[in-house]
Amino acid sequence: MRLTRYFLPVTKETPADAQIVSHQLMLRAGLVRQTAAGIYAWLPLGKRVLANIERIVREEQDRAGALEMLMPTIQSADLWRESERYDAYGPEMLRIADRHGREMLYGPTNEEMITALFRDAVKSYRDLPRILYHIQWKFRDEVRPRFGVMRGREFLMKDAYSFDLDEAGARHSYNRMFIAYLRTFARMGLTAIPMQADTGPIGGDLSHEFIILAPSGESEVFYHKAWEADRAAEAEGVDANDAAALQAFVAGLTNDYAATDEKRDDAREQAAGADLRTSRGIEVGHIFYFGTKYTKAMNMIVQMPDGGQVHPEMGSYGIGVSRLVGALIEASHDAAGIVWPEAVAPFKVGLINMRADDPRCAAAADELYGKLGIAGIDTLYDDRDERGGAKFATMDLIGLPWQLIVGPKGLERGVVELKRRATGEREELSAESALARLAG
RNA sequence: CAGGGUGUAGCUCAGUGGGUAGAGUGCCCGCCUUGGAAGCGGGAGGUCGCCGGUUCGAGUCCGGCCACCCUGACCA
Numbered sequence: 358m359r360l361t362r363y364f365l366p367v368t369k370e371t372p373a374d375a376q377i378v379s380h381q382l383m384l385r386a387g388l389v390r391q392t393a394a395g396i397y398a399w400l401p402l403g404k405r406v407l408a409n410i411e412r413i414v415r416e417e418q419d420r421a422g423a424l425e426m427l428m429p430t431i432q433s434a435d436l437w438r439e440s441e442r443y444d445a446y447g448p449e450m451l452r453i454a455d456r457h458g459r460e461m462l463y464g465p466t467n468e469e470m471i472t473a474l475f476r477d478a479v480k481s482y483r484d485l486p487r488i489l490y491h492i493q494w495k496f497r498d499e500v501r502p503r504f505g506v507m508r509g510r511e512f513l514m515k516d517a518y519s520f521d522l523d524e525a526g527a528r529h530s531y532n533r534m535f536i537a538y539l540r541t542f543a544r545m546g547l548t549a550i551p552m553q554a555d556t557g558p559i560g561g562d563l564s565h566e567f568i569i570l571a572p573s574g575e576s577e578v579f580y581h582k583a584w585e586a587d588r589a590a591e592a593e594g595v596d597a598n599d600a601a602a603l604q605a606f607v608a609g610l611t612n613d614y615a616a617t618d619e620k621r622d623d624a625r626e627q628a629a630g631a632d633l634r635t636s637r638g639i640e641v642g643h644i645f646y647f648g649t650k651y652t653k654a655m656n657m658i659v660q661m662p663d664g665g666q667v668h669p670e671m672g673s674y675g676i677g678v679s680r681l682v683g684a685l686i687e688a689s690h691d692a693a694g695i696v697w698p699e700a701v702a703p704f705k706v707g708l709i710n711m712r713a714d715d716p717r718c719a720a721a722a723d724e725l726y727g728k729l730g731i732a733g734i735d736t737l738y739d740d741r742d743e744r745g746g747a748k749f750a751t752m753d754l755i756g757l758p759w760q761l762i763v764g765p766k767g768l769e770r771g772v773v774e775l776k777r778r779a780t781g782e783r784e785e786l787s788a789e790s791a792l793a794r795l796a797g
Numbered sequence: 798c799a800g801g802g803u804g805u806a807g808c809u810c811a812g813u814g815g816g817u818a819g820a821g822u823g824c825c826c827g828c829c830u831u832g833g834a835a836g837c838g839g840g841a842g843g844u845c846g847c848c849g850g851u852u853c854g855a856g857u858c859c860g861g862c863c864a865c866c867c868u869g870a871c872c873a
Binding site for chain 1: 807808810830834857870872
């Protein structure tokens with residue numbers, strides 16, 4: 358993409374409304390614009406990041422055997438009356454009326470809808486287990502939106518719902534998602550730690566919040582140093598279809614202490630001893646098992662082989678997709694701007710033509726741009742007639758992993774410069790070598 | 798929701814005792830420059846959040862409303 362044809366409104370100054378660094382950088386780097394309190398428009402660069410996160414989430418959900426679907430944003434109040442949550446939910450639910458005066462709402466979550474859909478279509482044990490998911494916009498009318506997209510009112514979320522015949526099956530589904538979450542966040546370059554969370558009225562150990570470590574995180578977290586390793590890699594040898602093996606693996610992992618501020622455990626912290634670590638964290642995912650809460654309330658029954666009938670056991674599994682954009686920036690930025698992990702970066706390479714008015718320089722940059730395109734490398738080409746300093750500053754701000762710099766000085770010697778955004782390392786090499794490096 | 802704060806140019810902000818509005822930056826044109834956003838000259842751009850009141854006259858004073866932000870409670 359040529360920058361002269363792109364829509365990238367960057368600003369040098371920090372917008373007054375933004376307090377935390379991710380929010381400031383998202384506005385400055387032209388990722389989003391706020392349109393109302395807690396509601397954001399995603400500009401082209403931000404949309405690309407969102408799409409990359411979605412893609413990783415989708416691939417890992419599919420790999421875990423979950424089935425993608427898409428449920429609406431607008432739901433009817435009657436559906437929520439079935440579970441008796443319509444009155445229970447409170448003012449966080451955005452309630453609206455259609456032209457006929459029918460009561461509708463902008464969905465804050467989809468348990469009722471998925472339960473109704475699955476209930477109406479499934480009557481036999483043969484159709485279970487299943488895990489269904491979708492990636493959809495939600496709305497929760499937060500009293501006080503803040504932190505940019507990290508705590509907006511409208512947000513993009515992946516939510517999955519599992520249906521099983523019994524609790525053992527539900528635990529297996531839970532464990533599948535547990536592993537999928539480790540993989541998902543690891544692929545984004547994040548250290549995400551599952552921490553025991555409140556399970557509500559059901560109790561047990563089947564609820565975890567996935568917290569990513571970020572110095573500017575919203576809450577304080579405590580964990581065993583074992584969590585600093587790549588646990589998703591440890592899961593590679595585990596057969597997710599083998600319920601016992603999977604359970605043993607998850608049990609082994611969760612044996613390593615990890616807790617949020619509210620759930621600290623003195624005894625376990627003392628046991629961890631010198632291996633105890635503390636950090637700040639941001640919640641990016643939450644998985645939990647809630648049994649038959651909805652299947653009973655909404656009367657979902659399946660026939661069992663022995664003629665009996667059961668209410669399926671459910672779990673639900675959320676990932677805050679739009680929140681992750683902010684969380685990733687909190688976890689990865691420096692004084693100059695964003696530092697995108699390569700897997701989610703909006704473009705892999707920022708190509709800089711140092712001298713737009715120098716025909717040789719422009720021709721060399723144009724040629725490189727063409728070759729990058731043929732090689733299938735996502736490139737943002739700064740072909741503006743600006744000074745080098747302005748181009749460097751823009752590239753550093755938007756945080757593309759690589760900067761490829763074409764300037765008259767280097768061309769004299771037949772080299773271009775490749776700079777790694779994360780470390781600032783620079784290297785001079787031939788255009789061909791640079792291409793080969795970036796293609797790898 | 799309670800408490801507090803702020804609304805003036807795209808952005809960051811000034812605006813004295815009431816007299817119809819400014820800076821920096823950004824943007825446009827020209828020149829000059831060219832390896833880290835900072836050269837020179839010229840120019841465009843504002844119903845001073847909205848409604849009402851006081852006044853000869855309101856960005857400024859008074860009343861009401863709206864929006865946004867901060868702290869807390871709450872939360873993917």
